[in-house]
Amino acid sequence: MSFLEISNVTKIYPNGTQAVHETSLSIEKGEFMVFVGPSGCGKSTLLRMVAGLEDISQGEISLDGKVINKIDPSERDVAMVFQNYALYPHMNVYNNLAYGLKNRGIDKTLIREKVIETAELLQISQFLDSKPSLLSGGQRQRVAMGRAIVRNPKIFLFDEPLSNLDALLRIKMRLEIKKLQREMGVTSIFVTHDQVEAMTLADRLAVINNGIIEQIGTPIEIYNNPQSIFVAGFIGSPQMNFLEAELNNNTISTDSFIIPNFLCDFNGEVILGIRPEHLSPSKKGEIKMSVDLVERLGSDNLIYGEINGKNDFCYRSPGNVSVNLGEQLSLNIVENKFYVFDKITNKILN
Amino acid sequence: MVIPIWIAFASSTHDNITILTEGMKWSLGDQLLKNYNEVLNQTGGFSKEITATKMFINSFIMALGIAIVKVIISAMSAYAIVYFRFKWATPLFWLIFMTLLVPLEVRILPSYQIVSDLNLTNTYTGLILPLVASATATFFFRQFYKSIPDELLESAKLDGANSWKFFIDFLVPLSRTMIAAIFIFMFVYGYSQYLWPLIMTTSEQYWTVVMGMKIIFMESYEGGNLPRVAERFAYIILSIIPPVVIIIFLQRWFIKGLIQTEK
Numbered sequence: 001m002s003f004l005e006i007s008n009v010t011k012i013y014p015n016g017t018q019a020v021h022e023t024s025l026s027i028e029k030g031e032f033m034v035f036v037g038p039s040g041c042g043k044s045t046l047l048r049m050v051a052g053l054e055d056i057s058q059g060e061i062s063l064d065g066k067v068i069n070k071i072d073p074s075e076r077d078v079a080m081v082f083q084n085y086a087l088y089p090h091m092n093v094y095n096n097l098a099y100g101l102k103n104r105g106i107d108k109t110l111i112r113e114k115v116i117e118t119a120e121l122l123q124i125s126q127f128l129d130s131k132p133s134l135l136s137g138g139q140r141q142r143v144a145m146g147r148a149i150v151r152n153p154k155i156f157l158f159d160e161p162l163s164n165l166d167a168l169l170r171i172k173m174r175l176e177i178k179k180l181q182r183e184m185g186v187t188s189i190f191v192t193h194d195q196v197e198a199m200t201l202a203d204r205l206a207v208i209n210n211g212i213i214e215q216i217g218t219p220i221e222i223y224n225n226p227q228s229i230f231v232a233g234f235i236g237s238p239q240m241n242f243l244e245a246e247l248n249n250n251t252i253s254t255d256s257f258i259i260p261n262f263l264c265d266f267n268g269e270v271i272l273g274i275r276p277e278h279l280s281p282s283k284k285g286e287i288k289m290s291v292d293l294v295e296r297l298g299s300d301n302l303i304y305g306e307i308n309g310k311n312d313f314c315y316r317s318p319g320n321v322s323v324n325l326g327e328q329l330s331l332n333i334v335e336n337k338f339y340v341f342d343k344i345t346n347k348i349l350n
Numbered sequence: 351m352v353i354p355i356w357i358a359f360a361s362s363t364h365d366n367i368t369i370l371t372e373g374m375k376w377s378l379g380d381q382l383l384k385n386y387n388e389v390l391n392q393t394g395g396f397s398k399e400i401t402a403t404k405m406f407i408n409s410f411i412m413a414l415g416i417a418i419v420k421v422i423i424s425a426m427s428a429y430a431i432v433y434f435r436f437k438w439a440t441p442l443f444w445l446i447f448m449t450l451l452v453p454l455e456v457r458i459l460p461s462y463q464i465v466s467d468l469n470l471t472n473t474y475t476g477l478i479l480p481l482v483a484s485a486t487a488t489f490f491f492r493q494f495y496k497s498i499p500d501e502l503l504e505s506a507k508l509d510g511a512n513s514w515k516f517f518i519d520f521l522v523p524l525s526r527t528m529i530a531a532i533f534i535f536m537f538v539y540g541y542s543q544y545l546w547p548l549i550m551t552t553s554e555q556y557w558t559v560v561m562g563m564k565i566i567f568m569e570s571y572e573g574g575n576l577p578r579v580a581e582r583f584a585y586i587i588l589s590i591i592p593p594v595v596i597i598i599f600l601q602r603w604f605i606k607g608l609i610q611t612e613k
Contacts, residue, residue, distance in 0.1 A: 051504075051508060052507075052508075053504050053507070053508075073504075073507045073508050074507060074508060074509070074510035074511070074512075075510075078508065079508065080504070080505065080508050082501040082504070082505060083501075084499060084501055086499065086501035086502050086504070086505040088502070088505075088506075088520065089524065090520075090523040090524050099506075099509050099511075099519075100508070100509035100510055103509055103510035103511060103515070104510060147505075147509075151509075
């Protein structure tokens with residue numbers, strides 16, 4: 001049995017909204033699991049059920065071999081970092097860190113030791129006497145993390161903790177969280193809607209949509225082998241291009257080009273998915289695209305154009321290639337890296 | 351504002367005859383100690399059982415009691431209304447809120463009946479009890495609690511705070527500026543009560559300052575004495591001291607409570 005088992009968990013709110021549908025998931029000890037999905041997909045609800053802040057309508061969650069459905073949040077031995085930090089505004093940093101320990105009736109000198117140790121680990125020792133209102137966003141974030149770390153919980157829960165930070169700080173904190181988690185080896189669940197965050201942090205990630213886990217796997221697995229259109233579109237930036245196509249007798253035909261020798265039993269309407277980075281220019285390229293817009297990122301150019309009446313087809317070229325608006329490009333798919341999805345079930349075919 | 355108070359003060363330092371013959375005074379006289387001493391220590395009332403000092407003590411106890419109990423009750427009822435999701439929380443709140451429309455004066459006879467049935471006439475409890483429920487204060491506390499983010503509660507829960515601890519460790523310290531502001535309002539409200547103590551007390555031992563203002567030197571008109579105007583001025587000046595002292599002590603928090611919330 002895994003460290004954290006979520007089995008057939010469903011959440012139905014009193015007003016009838018079903019936020020999570022019969023979800024099952026297991027997380028191993030020490031693993032960094034990321035829940036990623038668009039807002040309102042139920043990822044936070046799932047996390048909050050693990051924390052005990054939401055009731056579980058159906059199903060069972062067990063942590064370290066014990067079913068925790070009916071256990072009070074304070075006794076589950078979980079720690080959570082909230083999006084807006086939820087620091088205690090009237091307590092100084094020291095007391096913010098110590099509060100949870102005090103409630104557990106831990107000896108004062110031991111509390112002191114632990115708080116100081118944690119503060120050093122997070123480099124917030126010099127702020128121990130300050131109130132949270134005097135700290136910057138990044139420092140508050142550290143205090144919030146400290147509050148979780150100091151209790152030495154069985155599991156860390158992060159509820160979009162980086163979304164209130166500015167872009168640079170977010171990248172920095174992301175690295176720090178990852179490093180800390182590695183060092184401490186604490187099982188963690190991290191909820192985010194940012195797929196870059198998800199990809200960089202996760203040991204494994206769960207892509208959630210409409211209360212259902214669409215796919216679980218390592219970031220690279222999910223990037224390379226998305227199982228559904230949703231996952232394919234959600235992971236990867238810029239988004240994967242989707243084109244309507246027909247699959248007949250092992251040949252995929254779109255309005256303007258065909259891909260032969262696609263071995264598959266399926267015949268009928270399909271969606272063809274091609275990542276912008278899996279295209280390369282070629283004189284004999286079958287995909288013809290007229291350039292409408294170029295976004296120059298320095299290292300890369302994102303070139304948008306029209307294919308088969310679809311306007312925002314994207315091709316990612318190296319930054320040193322110069323492209324003119326209105327130019328006609330001929331592109332090829334690199335190493336047969338494309339995805340074919342059943343148009344009706346939205347599931348992958350290859 | 352200041353000028354009338356100054357005239358009252360200046361007049362309270364002259365003797366009665368000067369004021370009766372020359373009118374109120376702008377300048378200080380030489381009777382300050384004598385007048386104030388007389389006011390504080392001379393027994394007054396119909397049966398000469400009470401001094402002004404005792405009335406000040408009574409008023410202070412009453413106002414303090416009302417203010418303290420009011421703050422506690424309204425903070426706790428607001429806590430219940432906001433954080434405990436029982437079925438009738440919202441209608442209950444509006445019911446409490448509606449009592450704003452029913453001031454003490456409207457329900458004064460029933461209130462008297464209840465207090466007298468409980469044998470609480472001529473007690474401090476009787477003076478305080480009917481005035482401690484406050485819709486206004488409950489409303490302010492409710493609004494404040496509603497502005498506290500849910501994450502704070504959730505985070506506290508994960509840190510092992512039960513509902514009682516959350517109230518004591520979080521809501522009370524967070525709302526302390528507001529508590530100070532409400533305390534001052536309620537203290538002044540309790541201090542300036544007139545009708546209720548007038549009806550409630552038959553023993554002069556429980557007279558309060560505001561009642562005394564009318565009654566204390568009543569005898570002065572009887573038996574051809576001169577009206578004791580100077581002493582009355584002295585009494586008035588003394589009567590404004592307790593609320594002013596409370597405000598001075600709590601004003602730092604009071605102003606904070608009115609203009610900002612610490613979050």
